[in-house]
Amino acid sequence: MLDIQLLRHDLAAVASRLALRGFTLDIEKFAQLEAGRKQIQTRTQELQARRNATSKQIGAAKAKGEDTAAIMAEVATLGDELKQLENKLEQVQHELNAFLSVIPNTPHASVPHGKSEADNVEMRKVGTPPKLDFEVKDHVSIGEGLGGLDFETAAKISGARFSLLKGPLARLHRALAQFMLDMHTEQHGYTETYVPYLVNADSMRGTGQLPKFEEDLFRVPRVMGEEGEINFYLIPTAEVPVTNMVRDEIVPLEKLPLKFVAHTPCFRSEAGSYGRDTRGMIRQHQFDKVELVQIIHPEKSYEGLEELLGHAEVILQKLGLPYRVVKLCTGDMGFSAAMTYDIEVWLPAQNTYREISSCSNFEAFQARRMQARFRNAQGKPELLHTLNGSGLAVGRTLVAILENYQQADGSVVVPEVLRSYMGGMEIIKAS
């Protein structure tokens, strides 16, 4: 959510910044909603003030035992208009709120301008793609060849876009998550958290998934009450429950920054991605991810973003996986982000880099929706900044290991840092 004061005072500037990311702000609609709101609100408050004053008179008069019939008759005439105005005001405020809540964040000034993925800017390449002097297989062939990856059974149990791991590959998956958690808690200063996987609508609104992206989520109906249904939502990322820990909270200044890490499954409906990445584990309805979240002082958030990005990169470095970092352009950034770096890992079978982590600064965009604040040096509540990034997507990391560490005979070498998590196993062979 953008600051409504900013829109009131500098509408044109906000509109032009949003235009950079391909979003057209309906200036006229905003002006019209605002004008309506102002007029109705002023009139409503006038009437309320009059009603309150008169009611007080009645109270005072009654206390003295005077007759109040005349004043009561007078105030009674206010009732209808006031009720109407109050309803109107509520309606226009709802409209205004709905209007605001689908406006994306404004990009940071340093974000490169562009329309799509093609305009993202490569920051650096780290590591060298392995030279494989044999016919390179993709992770599906490798995994199935090892007898540890089974899409058919997953499809029988659930359907398309699910996978099933067995034996050493299932263990490798677990090893990866453990390794990442250990790195972030022991080396990078994050507090490990275990969080709910089903969250309420307020939490989804807080981080920006709702109201605009409901079709990307799995909704779990909970109660059908008189007021309508109450839903749970399956988390599409641990960002949602972890960031919402500070929703409606005022965090003491000295506790900042809060740094949390969580390993959770993520559930995405992948509506609108029909036909994309249908083969393999790249795009699934369910996948595991280790997520880093920082709740941070506004002046420190860009520093924090670089740091968080570095924490994610270390994982790839330790695993010996080649990757590159790209800075997303204005047109490719997510709804809530002010700046985003993607980390892309090298996948030999695709002969390209594929996204394995996304690290963003949301500035106060999420915090404003969540009313997540801290008490500043003057003792006044002020909005926090929020950051998050994958550190890393576990399934895609598994894919990268299978492909980068594959051998001519179809076996896969276990990266050294994972061996202690694998009971000392150095190589995964077909059973």
Added chain:
RNA sequence: GGAGAGGUGGCAGAGUGGUCGAAUGUACCUGACUCGAAAUCAGGCGUAGGUGUAUGCCUACCGUGGGUUCGAAUCCCACCCUCUCCGCCA
């Protein structure tokens, strides 16, 4: 699932229809006293919004949403959450 208690300001905790946005304590800020601090004393101290050049004035907010009333923290209804006991249970 059954029975009961409760949700009020940063925290604790009064308040059962009329100057209650809310006593009191505590925390915090300012001043006095002090070489300085503690203690003491005096004053200040919620959030959001509207409006005005301005001291300011006004509105809303006592879990959430409805309702009754001239007037609701206070009465009524529904829901959410927390706690205690019983039952069931990974």
